Amino acid sequence: MIEFGFEFQAMASACELRLLGDDERALQRAAQAAIAEVRRIERKYSRYDAASVVSRINAAAGSGQAVPVDDETTGLLNFAAQLHALSDGRFDITSGVLRRVWDFRAGRLPGIAEVEALLPLIGWSRVAFDGHQIALPQAGMEVDFGGFGKEYAADRAAALLRHAGVPGGYVNLGGDIAVLGPRVDGSGWRLGIHHPRRADAMIETLELGMGALATSGDYERCFEADGVRYCHLLDPRSGWPVRYWQSVSVVAPSCAAAGAACTIAMVSGERGLAFIREQSLPFLAVDAHGVVIRS
Numbered sequence: 224m225i226e227f228g229f230e231f232q233a234m235a236s237a238c239e240l241r242l243l244g245d246d247e248r249a250l251q252r253a254a255q256a257a258i259a260e261v262r263r264i265e266r267k268y269s270r271y272d273a274a275s276v277v278s279r280i281n282a283a284a285g286s287g288q289a290v291p292v293d294d295e296t297t298g299l300l301n302f303a304a305q306l307h308a309l310s311d312g313r314f315d316i317t318s319g320v321l322r323r324v325w326d327f328r329a330g331r332l333p334g335i336a337e338v339e340a341l342l343p344l345i346g347w348s349r350v351a352f353d354g355h356q357i358a359l360p361q362a363g364m365e366v367d368f369g370g371f372g373k374e375y376a377a378d379r380a381a382a383l384l385r386h387a388g389v390p391g392g393y394v395n396l397g398g399d400i401a402v403l404g405p406r407v408d409g410s411g412w413r414l415g416i417h418h419p420r421r422a423d424a425m426i427e428t429l430e431l432g433m434g435a436l437a438t439s440g441d442y443e444r445c446f447e448a449d450g451v452r453y454c455h456l457l458d459p460r461s462g463w464p465v466r467y468w469q470s471v472s473v474v475a476p477s478c479a480a481a482g483a484a485c486t487i488a489m490v491s492g493e494r495g496l497a498f499i500r501e502q503s504l505p506f507l508a509v510d511a512h513g514v515v516i517r518s
């Protein structure tokens with residue numbers, strides 16, 4: 224059994240496959256199929272692609288016309304609805320409209336009135352979705368699958384690799400990791416969790432032979448103004464960035480579950496870890512003062 228690595232770019236992230244197998248050609252084919260699946264999902268749900276499902280839904284906002292959706296999209300929309308309910312509305316795929324005033328590359332701090340003007344466009348509970356078609360009731364409303372798209376793609380790539388007979392390895396999409404199985408000797412893969420305040424350091428490493436690891440943090444896209452850090456994780460109720468946690472990492476059976484849990488924890492503030500504990504998931508969290516809390 225030999226270990227092979229494959230690196231590629233997708234979903235605005237550096238990505239890696241680390242796979243075990245006896246046949247290099249077979250692993251190459253499996254890897255290419257997995258990479259193609261990640262890029263298929265990226266095209267299908269990218270808000271930057273005018274032909275994507277998300278773009279078609281958003282273009283019809285306020286028109287009174289519902290957009291038919293396929294089974295895959297229905298599954299993801301049902302997942303979004305579940306996360307909205309579990310988070311008391313803090314995980315809301317209609318909150319992507321806030322990026323119109325939050326420019327984290329430019330480091331621009333919007334005015335209070337600018338943010339408040341977008342709040343009427345946010346609200347999953349207003350969306351008409353019956354499992355077959357979806358309609359956004361107001362012009363300017365949007366859905367955005369960025370909150371779980373990368374994690375879903377990691378799970379799908381891992382599923383394809385398992386189906387191809389790959390016995391072990393992992394899929395890493397920009398730090399969202401789905402593990403296929405252990406190393407040749409049965410040990411887990413050593414995975415690092417980035418330090419939220421030191422770009423060149425890990426705050427923890429762990430061994431994982433199965434399952435998934437995801438991290439959500441205030442350092443991924445952020446800027447500072449007058450000594451205050453503003454990150455891309457926004458509370459859909461206020462339109463402003465959350466500040467309670469520097470980062471939250473979660474281990475779960477699937478990458479989608481891990482990613483959803485750490486994101487909900489980040490936006491839930493003080494109650495974030497209680498939510499993860501209710502799901503019985505291992506975690507590592509760093510609070511606003513840099514204190515590390517482990518399950």
